[in-house]
Structures are given as C-alpha cells and as structure tokens.
Amino acid sequence: MIEEIREVRKKVENYIENIKDLNSLESFRLEFLVKKGRIQNLFDRLKDIPNTEKPLIGKELNILSKFAESIHKKLKEELEASAESSSEIDLSLPGRRNFKGSYHPVLKTIEDFVKIFESMGFIVAEGPDIEDGFHNFDALNFAPDHPARDMQDTFFIESDEELLLRTHTTPVQVRIMQSQKPPIRAIMPGRVYRNEAISARALAEFHQIDGIYVDKNVTFAELKATMIAFAKRMYGEDLKFRFRPSYFPFTEPSAEVDISCYLCNSKGCRVCKYSGWLEIAGCGMVHPNVLKACGIEPEEYSAYAFGFGIERITMLRTGIDDIRYLYDNDLRVLKQF
Numbered sequence: 001m002i003e004e005i006r007e008v009r010k011k012v013e014n015y016i017e018n019i020k021d022l023n024s025l026e027s028f029r030l031e032f033l034v035k036k037g038r039i040q041n042l043f044d045r046l047k048d049i050p051n052t053e054k055p056l057i058g059k060e061l062n063i064l065s066k067f068a069e070s071i072h073k074k075l076k077e078e079l080e081a082s083a084e085s086s087s088e089i090d091l092s093l094p095g096r097r098n099f100k101g102s103y104h105p106v107l108k109t110i111e112d113f114v115k116i117f118e119s120m121g122f123i124v125a126e127g128p129d130i131e132d133g134f135h136n137f138d139a140l141n142f143a144p145d146h147p148a149r150d151m152q153d154t155f156f157i158e159s160d161e162e163l164l165l166r167t168h169t170t171p172v173q174v175r176i177m178q179s180q181k182p183p184i185r186a187i188m189p190g191r192v193y194r195n196e197a198i199s200a201r202a203l204a205e206f207h208q209i210d211g212i213y214v215d216k217n218v219t220f221a222e223l224k225a226t227m228i229a230f231a232k233r234m235y236g237e238d239l240k241f242r243f244r245p246s247y248f249p250f251t252e253p254s255a256e257v258d259i260s261c262y263l264c265n266s267k268g269c270r271v272c273k274y275s276g277w278l279e280i281a282g283c284g285m286v287h288p289n290v291l292k293a294c295g296i297e298p299e300e301y302s303a304y305a306f307g308f309g310i311e312r313i314t315m316l317r318t319g320i321d322d323i324r325y326l327y328d329n330d331l332r333v334l335k336q337f
C-alpha cells in the first residue's frame with residue numbers, strides 16, 4: 001500500500017508539470033481529487049488494512065491528499081488570475097505608442113547648422129543675452145542716431161541705461177574678436193529680443209545664428225563659396241543662388257543671400273511670394289571700423305560675416321506658416337517632428 005501511495009504521488013507530480021490552463025487543471029481534479037478519484041480510492045481501501053499498519057498508512061495518505069489539494073488550489077488561483085487579466089485585453093485594438101520626445105524644430109535647425117559649419121572648421125561661440133550698448137551697437141558701427149537704438153525697437157534694462165537685451169547675435173562677433181587672435185572661424189547661435197508687435201511673422205523673442213571668419217586675405221569670394229556650400233547641404237544640391245547688394249552698418253560691402261524656392265521649384269508660390277526666391281541670410285565683409293573697435297588691424301586682416309534667422313528657416317523647412325506655432329508648445333504640433 002505504501003508503494004501505491006508513492007506511485008500516486010509521482011503521478012500527481014508528473015501531472016502538475018503539464019497543467020497549463022484551467023482545462024487541464026480540471027482533468028487533474030477529476031483524476032485525483034473527486035470522490036471516485038485515485039486518492040479517495042486509496043482512502044476507501046484503508047478499511048482492509050490491518051490495524052497495526054493503519055496509523056502509518058493513514059498518515060502517508062493524508063500527506064498525499066493535502067499535497068494534491070494545495071497544489072490544485074494554488075494553480076487554480078494563478079490560472080484564474082491570468083485568465084482574468086488576459087481577458088481584459090482587446091486584441092483587436094491598435095497598440096499604444098509611447099511618445100519618446102523629440103527635438104524642438106527650432107533646436108533641430110540649430111543642430112543641423114552647427115553640424116554643417118563644424119565640418120567646415122567653425123567653432124561654436126556664445127555670448128550673454130543681456131548686452132551693453134557697446135557690443136550690441138557702437139562696436140558694430142551703428143550711427144549714434146540709428147533707429148535700432150530707439151526704445152521702440154530695443155528692450156533696455158530699466159535700472160541700467162547701459163544694458164539691453166541683445167537685438168541680434170552679431171555682438172558675439174565683437175566678443176570673440178576681442179578675446180581671440182585671428183584666425184577666427186566661429187558661428188554663434190542664440191536668442192535675440194526685439195520690441196516687436198507679435199504676429200504670424202514676428203515675435204519679440206527669437207533665434208539667430210551669426211558667423212565670422214577673420215584671417216589674412218579673407219575675400220568676398222570665400223564668403224560666397226561658404227554660403228553656397230552651406231545652403232547646398234542644408235537644402236539640396238540643385239539650388240540656384242542670388243547675392244543681392246544690401247546694407248548693414250557692420251559690413252561693407254553687404255549682401256543678402258537668396259536661394260531658389262525649393263518648395264515650388266522657382267515657379268512661384270505663397271511661401272516665396274510668387275518671386276521664385278527665398279531670402280535666407282544677410283552677409284558681407286566686416287567693416288574696418290568694426291575690426292578696429294575689436295582691436296584687430298584692418299590693414300593686416302580682413303573678415304567676412306553672416307547672419308541667419310532660425311525661425312524663418314525652420315518655418316520654411318517645416319511648412320509651419322505662423323511663427324507662433326513654434327512657441328505655443330502644443331503637442332499636436334510638436335509631435336509631428
């Protein structure tokens with residue numbers, strides 16, 4: 001009899017290894033735990049056992065029966081819990097996608113700029129957002145009565161007449177020329193501020209990237225080549241270019257760079273205002289007065305400089321046609337990039 005009890009226990013053990021669902025658990029119960037099951041069958045035969053052996057065999061049988069019942073109880077709980085949780089999943093629903101976050105389109109533009117100019121040997125320089133009149137205007141050859149110096153265009157710091165929020169990133173050119181010896185090749189991304197009425201095209205706070213190259217014999221031809229090499233990498237190889245004469249106090253000669261409109265293939269569209277051209281940058285040869293103000297001898301060195309508006313370029317790249325969308329932080333907009 002003891003031998004038989006051991007055999008049934010082995011059978012129980014083998015059986016539970018293969019219980020994977022509630023159906024097989026039920027078969028297990030029917031085989032071992034019900035009134036006509038294997039374990040009860042052993043109990044029934046206890047009455048034929050000599051009295052002397054009864055206590056020992058009874059004890060073994062009890063152990064077997066408790067073992068089989070507790071295993072059954074445990075498996076039942078586990079299988080029911082997992083059946084419940086899996087029945088809550090509607091397998092026909094589309095998966096939930098995690099939004100991992102992404103670069104803000106303005107930051108992405110800056111990143112792309114930095115990558116291209118770094119590959120051409122430019123370093124990245126930064127300057128303070130709160131500037132003084134010397135770096136923002138005087139050293140850049142702005143005439144004393146230039147309208148940009150007016151309160152209507154520039155945010156001055158109330159408690160200090162000297163200080164203002166920089167209106168462009170060009171003062172960083174002054175700072176780098178004051179602090180380093182040529183050759184200097186740097187780009188300067190950053191935030192700038194203007195006392196503008198906010199509209200679809202203008203904000204009071206936006207971003208620019210300036211660049212400068214100071215060395216012996218720097219020429220306008222090199223400036224053109226650099227602008228073209230940059231724009232081809234940023235916008236594509238098949239572009240056409242146009243350098244239009246322009247005016248900035250800190251460069252002479254000055255130019256504005258246009259690229260052929262890549263949105264309409266120069267045919268004329270809303271974005272290029274039906275001209276076929278997109279303006280992307282201002283540039284020029286750094287004015288000798290600026291070099292002098294920064295302690296660089298204009299007879300010995302020359303320099304070219306350029307400046308880009310980041311939001312404008314970002315709007316062209318993304319097709320966003322209202323600059324305010326860039327700063328509303330509406331996830332429906334941001335998630336698209």
Ligand code: DAH
Pocket residue numbers: 167168169170210211248251281282283284305306307308
């Ligand atoms: N600072 C000019 C602006 O805010 C942009 C600019 C034009 C920067 C020509 C330059 C440059 O460095 O050479 O409109």
